[in-house]
Amino acid sequence: MIRVTEQESKYNNIDQMEVLDILKGINNEDKTVPLAVEKCLPQIEKLSLAITERMKSGGRLFYIGAGTSGRLGVVDASECPPTFGVPFDEVVGIIAGGDKAIRRAVENAEDDDRQAWIDLQEFDINSKDSLIGLAASGTTPYVIGGLLKARENGILTGCIVCNEGGPIAAASDFPVEVVVGPEFLTGSTRMKSGTAQKLVLNMLSTTVMIKLGRVKGNKMVDMQLTNHKLVDRGTQMVMNELKIDYQKAEDLLIRYGSVRKAVEASTK
Template identity: 50%
Template structure:
């Protein structure tokens, strides 16, 4: 395979560039990321279809990653219970070295070939679930070993990689190859590769939550009421949707029912009777 992610940057002598030149050139490279994702949309769509199917039947999704991509997947999943009221444990991330070490760059853990399956086994992984490997290079031993074990145990797998024809893609049932090209800083895949990964995580989690019925119209009606700002937003959402005019009464109803969705269901049932 060709490791495009490790190829030299097309920009030379960065230390001689001004701040204006550096930011303009980084921005120029970043603009190519969305196009690279567009080319991979058929693969992304197929992966999401299978994620939605698994979760619709009581299964779970696991991201499996190391480095920047693994850390970004943790950030994606921890917001889902708040934003969409998703059940904790429905969408998960297994990070090489452990999510509890998120702020530590335990890059050596990406070479561990035992931890991935050990962590998946602790989570009682089964064929009801789906595992998505995250690797810029497509060769990360932690991810590769985990997907290999999943295949042996008949567990569906996907992947997000940034090199073509990689070993990880070969082990994935639903591979996503987003070829973002050489990085601005040669080999620094925390840049374009990680930007692409973040955008795809947004696509996977958002689309999945919409298809699972956790969004109505364009509103996050299952948002958890965890602070004053979100509660205020939810009150206004409920007022707009249900055509209510009294803020305090609406807030009282919202807090009593626990979510915009439950309050709307209550109002609908009340109006029906």
């Protein structure tokens, strides 16, 4: 398999470029990423619909990956509870090498094709759940092994990769293949490939949460009130919805703990 993500950069002698020229080159390459994602919207739609159906029946969403891809999955999973008010075990991100690999690379962790399933079993993953494999290369053994075992056990599988036709896509019921082309820095998939994966993850989890009823209008009505900024944001939402002053809105928000509950309690 010839991986586009490993192809030679279109830019030569980068080490001799002026800083502004380096920045322009990176920026020019970054501009191509949303266009590559746009081509995959039908794939993302199918995956979003399938995950939503499973989660409406009590299923959970898991991400597995290594390196940058694994970290992106952990970030997306970690942001779902504060943003949408879901339980912390409803969207789970797992990285090859364990949580210590979030900060420091763990040698050979991505090469073990059995470990992902071991990691997933710690969460009692089952046929109600969905598993998304994240790997820019589309060939990471850790991810392949996890997806294959998940499929054997009736778990819905999907992936977000940046090469077409690889074994991870083949192991996925709903593959998303975002081909962004060679990186500005040859092989550095934390750049365009990582950006593409982050964009798709944003789209995927946000769409699923909207369809699960975690958004009202265009507001995050179930967000956790974990700091002054979010309390203020929530207060503004309650003010606008109930047409009351700031202090009354804040009092309701603090009493009921979420925008949704505050509004529902005041409109019964």
